[in-house]
Every structure is written in C-alpha cells, then in structure tokens.
Amino acid sequence: MGRPADGDPVLRARLDALADDGLLRRLRTLEGPVGPRATVDGRELLLLCGNDYLGLAGHREVREGAAAAALAHGGGAGSSRLISGTLTIHEQLEHELAAFEGTDAALLFGAGYLANVGVVGALGERGGVVASDALNHASIIDGVRLSGAERLVYRHGDWEHLDHELAARRGPSRPPALVITDGVFSMDGDVAPLAELVEVCRRHGARLVVDEAHGTGCLGPGGRGAVAAAGLEGEVDAIVGTLGKALGASGAYVAAHRDVRDWLVNRARTVIFSTAPAPAAAGAALAALAVLRREPERVDRLRANAALIRDELRAAGVGLAVPGIRADRVDPAVPIVPVVVGAAEATMAASEQLLADGIYLQGIRPPTVAAGTCRLRLTVSSEHDPAQLRDAAHRIGRAIATVGGPTGEVVAAT
Ligand SMILES: Cc1ncc(COP(=O)(O)O)c(C=O)c1O
The missing domain is CATH 3.90.1150.10 (Aspartate Aminotransferase, domain 1)
Structure with missing residues (x-):
C-alpha cells in the first residue's frame, strides 16, 4: 500500500463492490x-x-432551551459524570425524566446507542444469560456481544420461545437473566408483547429492560411510551428512552428504581468512561419535556x-x-x-x-x-x-x- 495520504485502495475496492x-x-x-x-x-x-416525531427539534423553545443552557453551563461538561462532569442541569433533567416516566430515578447517557450498550453490560452478568429479541436494535446486539454473558436470541416477538429457552437455562447458581426488547421495533413498527414478556420474566426471576426509543413521545398516555400504553408502569426493571427522537434533542436516559441507577453509575462503562452530555442537549430536552407536558x-x-x-x-x-x-x-x-x-x-x-x-x-x-x-x-x-x-x-x-x-x-x- 502507498502513503495513507494517497488513499486506501483496499477500502476503495470494497466501496466499489458495495456500489455494484x-x-x-x-x-x-x-x-x-x-x-x-x-x-x-x-x-x-x-x-x-x-424521528423528530413531535416536531420538537426545530421548535423555538427547544432551540432557546439549548442556547440558554450553553450560556449558563458552558459548551461541554468537561469530564465524565463520576469525575467532575455532573452539572446541575443533568440532575434537573434526570429529575424531570423520572417524573415523566413515573420512576424512582433516571440516569442520562450520551446517546441511545450508549445507553443500551451500558445497560446490557451492567445488568448482563458474566455467567448469566442475556436474552434479546431477534429484531432488536443494533445497539442492543452490540451490548449483548460486549457483555460477556451467554447470548440468547429469541424469535421475534415470540415470548413462548423465550420462556422455553430460559427454562432450559435455569440453575441454582446462575445470576438472574436479563431480557431486553425494543418496545416499538425501529424498522418494522410493531410493538413487543410486553405483558407476556413481563409474565415470562417474573416466572424465571429475570430482569426486563424495554428500549422505548420509538415509544417515548409517541405511545401511551402523555406520550409515556409502549410500557405505559400497555398499563405496565412499574412492572419493568428499566426503560431506555432517547432524547434525540420524539424529544427533539440529543442523548438518552434510563428510567428505573434508584438501586438500578446506582448500579449503572458504578458499572455502566458508557457512563463511566465517557464525557457527560453537553449542557445544550440537556437544556433542549428540558424545554421539549415542558412543551410535551403543555401540549x-x-x-x-x-x-x-x-x-x-x-x-x-x-x-x-x-x-x-x-x-x-x-x-x-x-x-x-x-x-x-x-x-x-x-x-x-x-x-x-x-x-x-x-x-x-x-x-x-x-x-x-x-x-x-x-x-x-x-x-x-x-x-x-x-x-x-x-x-x-x-x-x-x-x-x-x-x-x-x-x-x-x-x-x-x-x-x-x-
Ligand atoms: C430502537 C433504538 N434504540 C436505540 C437507538 C439509538 O439511539 P440514539 O440515536 O440516541 O443513539 C435507536 C436509534 O437509532 C433505536 O432505533
């Protein structure tokens, strides 16, 4: 190969093949x-x-919220949350998100991708099982691969298959399994059988995480998502919500009990080893939540x-x-x-x-x-x-x- 500045013939050939x-x-x-x-x-x-489902990304108040937060709190957080990057605006947004979701607590992530990778890594335990729907988003798939847990991919939306496979893997010394599903599937638009998944998880002592990337702001009372639409608030261990879709900002959050949040603060590598979200993103999300509440x-x-x-x-x-x-x-x-x-x-x-x-x-x-x-x-x-x-x-x-x-x-x- 020649000098890097002259290009990369191997990659160019692959790109040409993709084009063909x-x-x-x-x-x-x-x-x-x-x-x-x-x-x-x-x-x-x-x-x-x-995915700007509620037209909030260009909304004047959301833009002003971003601008005001940048002026008040700076262009960036300057550090990861655990070092010196936790700002009052992060805590304010987490408080508002927990209230919106009706959960005990919430924790911000830089993006939905990072939230899924972080949650699966923190809750999917080595020696345990992580069960993932066959059509889950790529961020969940990547999280499962990184977690080091046994990977169980169940047929799309097939809770009976999940039930059967979890039963086959039960053992007295195994940690609780983690089941994770998109609430609304991003490329297919169908909704996961959440009530059945709650039942299966309860039967097997498994934790259930629902990715509400396309449910938040779209489904359920007040736009609280697919879990709320199914009347299952309080029945799932964690909700992953994104701020960059219906809420018109950027970033993501996990809404859960404080025990789960504290565990994520200690074990979610995408929180621990990544700079905290920019104040402008948090300011935009706060403004978007206010618009959603009002309208x-x-x-x-x-x-x-x-x-x-x-x-x-x-x-x-x-x-x-x-x-x-x-x-x-x-x-x-x-x-x-x-x-x-x-x-x-x-x-x-x-x-x-x-x-x-x-x-x-x-x-x-x-x-x-x-x-x-x-x-x-x-x-x-x-x-x-x-x-x-x-x-x-x-x-x-x-x-x-x-x-x-x-x-x-x-x-x-x-
Ligand atoms: C189901 C689902 N989860 C997670 C993500 C990732 O969210 P973000 O774009 O905030 O990284 C997406 C979006 O692409 C998604 O569709």
Missing part, C-alpha cells in the same frame, strides 16, 4: 433545522424519514397522522405487510410505517424518484434489515399537514408501481 451491489451508503445534508419539511440541495422537501395534543396529532398515512397508502395500492411481522402487533398509532419493496436497487430507485418528486424518504438496506426486505421506512410527525400526507401517499404509490415493487396484494400474501 446497490449497497453503498452516502450522507445527504439538510440545510437548516429538521422538521416536517427539510431543505436539501436548495430544494424544500416533505421529510418522511426522520399533549401533539401526541394525538401524531397518532392521527400515523393512522391517516396508513389508510392513504393502502388506498393508493401500497402494501403495508412486512414479512415476519404479525399484523396484530402493529398499532396503527405507531408513526413508523415500513413499505417493503424487496431488492436494494428497486428500493433506492423508488427513493430517488420520490426525491425528484419532492419527498425525502430514505431506503433501508442490509445490514439494517434482512436481504430481500429492503424498504422505505416512512415516518410521520405530529406537525405534518394531513393534506400533504394524502398527496404523498399517491406519489409513493406511483413510485412503488414504477420500480415494480410489491403492491398490497403481493406483500400481504407473504
């Missing part, structure tokens, strides 16, 4: 804040693939928009069934609506056609989803205008038909 397979990923830049619409290359587009109707509008886009897509001939996903686990209030196309090239062609047609709807390919199930992962926000969503559904129907993707009938039959 239709799997090369590229960054696309938004000019200005994220919202129901976004500007790309000077064109204003309808944004249908972000719970945002959650109602989000639900209405989620139901509307599903209906309109179906009316436009777009199939919404996802291979391997049970229809009875899809809550129409969930703002994630996957439109499975199949092949990577066709998916990206549909995405490009929509871009030309004024809609930003990114295609999702392996390794994020299984080969052959590439999809347009459509998301709505409470701030989308229903008329624009109706119009978008027709354009999506046209794009899918143009690339020869499956229509409703074909996908529904899988």
Whole structure:
C-alpha cells in the first residue's frame, strides 16, 4: 500500500463492490433545522424519514432551551459524570425524566446507542444469560456481544420461545437473566408483547429492560411510551428512552428504581468512561419535556397522522405487510410505517424518484434489515399537514408501481 495520504485502495475496492451491489451508503445534508419539511440541495422537501416525531427539534423553545443552557453551563461538561462532569442541569433533567416516566430515578447517557450498550453490560452478568429479541436494535446486539454473558436470541416477538429457552437455562447458581426488547421495533413498527414478556420474566426471576426509543413521545398516555400504553408502569426493571427522537434533542436516559441507577453509575462503562452530555442537549430536552407536558395534543396529532398515512397508502395500492411481522402487533398509532419493496436497487430507485418528486424518504438496506426486505421506512410527525400526507401517499404509490415493487396484494400474501 502507498502513503495513507494517497488513499486506501483496499477500502476503495470494497466501496466499489458495495456500489455494484446497490449497497453503498452516502450522507445527504439538510440545510437548516429538521422538521416536517427539510431543505436539501436548495430544494424544500416533505421529510418522511426522520424521528423528530413531535416536531420538537426545530421548535423555538427547544432551540432557546439549548442556547440558554450553553450560556449558563458552558459548551461541554468537561469530564465524565463520576469525575467532575455532573452539572446541575443533568440532575434537573434526570429529575424531570423520572417524573415523566413515573420512576424512582433516571440516569442520562450520551446517546441511545450508549445507553443500551451500558445497560446490557451492567445488568448482563458474566455467567448469566442475556436474552434479546431477534429484531432488536443494533445497539442492543452490540451490548449483548460486549457483555460477556451467554447470548440468547429469541424469535421475534415470540415470548413462548423465550420462556422455553430460559427454562432450559435455569440453575441454582446462575445470576438472574436479563431480557431486553425494543418496545416499538425501529424498522418494522410493531410493538413487543410486553405483558407476556413481563409474565415470562417474573416466572424465571429475570430482569426486563424495554428500549422505548420509538415509544417515548409517541405511545401511551402523555406520550409515556409502549410500557405505559400497555398499563405496565412499574412492572419493568428499566426503560431506555432517547432524547434525540420524539424529544427533539440529543442523548438518552434510563428510567428505573434508584438501586438500578446506582448500579449503572458504578458499572455502566458508557457512563463511566465517557464525557457527560453537553449542557445544550440537556437544556433542549428540558424545554421539549415542558412543551410535551403543555401540549399533549401533539401526541394525538401524531397518532392521527400515523393512522391517516396508513389508510392513504393502502388506498393508493401500497402494501403495508412486512414479512415476519404479525399484523396484530402493529398499532396503527405507531408513526413508523415500513413499505417493503424487496431488492436494494428497486428500493433506492423508488427513493430517488420520490426525491425528484419532492419527498425525502430514505431506503433501508442490509445490514439494517434482512436481504430481500429492503424498504422505505416512512415516518410521520405530529406537525405534518394531513393534506400533504394524502398527496404523498399517491406519489409513493406511483413510485412503488414504477420500480415494480410489491403492491398490497403481493406483500400481504407473504
Ligand atoms: C430502537 C433504538 N434504540 C436505540 C437507538 C439509538 O439511539 P440514539 O440515536 O440516541 O443513539 C435507536 C436509534 O437509532 C433505536 O432505533
């Protein structure tokens, strides 16, 4: 190989191979804040693939909250939480998050990715078992790999499989197992069978952690998530919530009993060995929580928009069934609506056609989803205008038909 400054021919060849397979990923830049619409290359587009579900990222009060926190507390925390990086604004936000979730305590993390890796590492014990749903988010998968615990991947949403596998691993000297699941699955939009998982965990003396990345702000009373929607508050050992999706800020938290929080402070490596979240992120999240408390109707509008886009897509001939996903686990209030196309090239062609047609709807390919199930992962926000969503559904129907993707009938039959 030549000098590093001349490039890396090995990596270049691999990148070329990815491009040949239709799997090369590229960054696309938004000019200005994220919202129901976004500007790309000077064109204003309808944004249908972000996670800013309540339109809070660009909200004036959220931006002001970030700015005020930076002015009052500085640009960065300057250290990890345990050294000298715990600021009053972190504690204030943790207090508010615990109140929001109805838990004893909360602990901030720099991102949802870090929260999952930290929680699984701290609660998944060496010599024990960590059980993870087959379609859990990559951050959970990575956390399980790092934990050193025995990895048990149960079939997607299949609590009976989990029950059976945990029974086979019971032993008097084994520490409690850890079961972790997405509450709302990020690429499929279905909801975990939380009541059954609570029962299974109780039967086996296992701890249960629910990742509410796409539940917080979207489901349940006041947007308190899938656990609250299922009436299971107080029944799970820890909730992982993100601040960077419906709450329009950045970072994440674990809401749990103080015993769990104290354990995480002592054992979660992504807290111990990482600089504390920036004050601006905490300030933005505090402001977002205040808006959500004051305007719970945002959650109602989000639900209405989620139901509307599903209906309109179906009316436009777009199939919404996802291979391997049970229809009875899809809550129409969930703002994630996957439109499975199949092949990577066709998916990206549909995405490009929509871009030309004024809609930003990114295609999702392996390794994020299984080969052959590439999809347009459509998301709505409470701030989308229903008329624009109706119009978008027709354009999506046209794009899918143009690339020869499956229509409703074909996908529904899988
Ligand atoms: C289910 C789930 N968990 C965790 C994360 C990671 O959260 P963050 O983006 O804050 O790192 C994501 C987002 O990508 C997610 O979809």
